[in-house]
Amino acid sequence: MLYHFFKWLESMGVDIPGANLMNYISFRGASAIITALILAFWVGPKLIRKLQKKQIGETIRDLGLEGQMQKKGTPTMGGIIILLSIVIPVLLFCKLNSIYVILLLFTTVCLGLIGFLDDSIKVFKKNKDGLKEKYKIYGQLAVGLVVGITLLASSQNVIRLYSSENHVGEKREVVDGLGQKKVIYYRDVKSRTTTIPFLKHNEFKYSWLAPGKGEVKNWITNILYVLIVTFIIIAVSNGTNLTDGMDGLASGTSAIVGATVGILAYLSGNAIFANYLNIMYIPNVGEVVVFMAAFVGALIGFLWYNSYPAQVFMGDTGSLAIGGIIAAASIMIRKEFLIPIFCGIFFVESLSVLIQRYYFKYTRIRKGEGVRVFRMSPLHHHFQKENPDAIVQWPKKVIPEAKITLRFWVITIILGIIAVLTLKIR
Secondary structure, three states: HHHHHHHHHHHHOOOOHHHHHOHHHHHHHHHHHHHHHHHHHHHHHHHHOOOHOOOOHHHHOOOOOOOOHOOOOEEOOOHHHHHHHHHHHHHHHHHOOOHHHHHHHHHHHHHHHHHHHHHHHHOOOOOOOOHHHHHHHHHHHHHHHHHHHHHHHHHOOEEEEEEEOOOOEEEEEEOOOOOEEEEEEEEEEOOOOOOOOOOOOOOEHHHHHOOOOOHHHHHHHHHHHHHHHHHHHHHHHHHHHHHHHOHHHHHHHHHHHHHHHHHHHHHHHOOHHHHHHHHOEEOOHHHHHHHHHHHHHHHHHHHHHOOOOOOOOOOOHHHHHHHHHHHHHHHOOHHHHHHHOOOOOHHHHHHHHHHHHHHHHHHHHHOOOOOOOOOOOHHHHHHHOOOOOOOOOOOOOOOHHHHHHHHHHHHHHHHHHHHHHHHOOO
């Protein structure tokens, strides 16, 4: 909004000192993160008091976890703090005609509403199961399809190809590493090419998955692309939701992941860095950097109140939206195949639930009695509980909640660094 406002003033011949700063991604990103932090610090206490006054507290089941029952009555639905602290800075500092910003706002609002509905059923109707699982999936499915189809159709979702030989496209004069001038040609093309780690050119074409030739192959590629995009959004959204089980765990981990996505977006959207790293250059994707700056600022601000011992929980209102934002942004910057690396905690948490559930069912059918692999799932609770009947008995001692959270943050930082390094390791 401010970007467009200052551009309008410029077109009217009004010269405001410093207005040119709005042209810089770095300035708008820094402004977004600071604004998000201030909003979270300002909105947080007000909302927490309101939630406490209305007695909107978390319903706790006694699962034998250390310090668990002390959390009874802690206000939930704190994800509202996160959503407000993301949306307002984005509206202020992003280019609102960017398809990437529009889709990220759409994902934030829609998944936030699904989570809000789930939390409302749990809190007001005292139904601990919340919104039925199938309705959650339907909502996430709809969001994923909209994001996938829109990215497929949008003329803004392109990559830039350079050539110094064929004289096709726009002409540009550049200086190479030896200080010599040379002429190159570039053109922006619609492409379903993405980044895959460790291969020579770090590129993967969705068309490789599609059989057939010509128009048939093209249609199958489009369908596969939309289905994969939808699956990723559902998977990461639910993975974040499963990780939200300890004070500060989901918010801190997501902030680190958001920073990683922001760095990857900046490298991919900057022609100089993209050329140096020999990765695909994605025009217009700089707006994702500004969005992720607001995202990180909102989560750090929320962490002020969510860190151990938590004054407020984010609930599904926050966790579903957070996962959807991470997934959608990763797809936009064509780094979706790096998600298992920098979202490794979410991936392992989801995997632990699947292993626990299906192995228990399998052993109950085969042996008549279910056997658990972990002491408890998702994985973070495994370190918190004693269960001599579980297969995995490491570590031998229960680990305090705050230490588990901090160690998961450290692991996420390491995974984020590895994800960025994969751009150069091939």
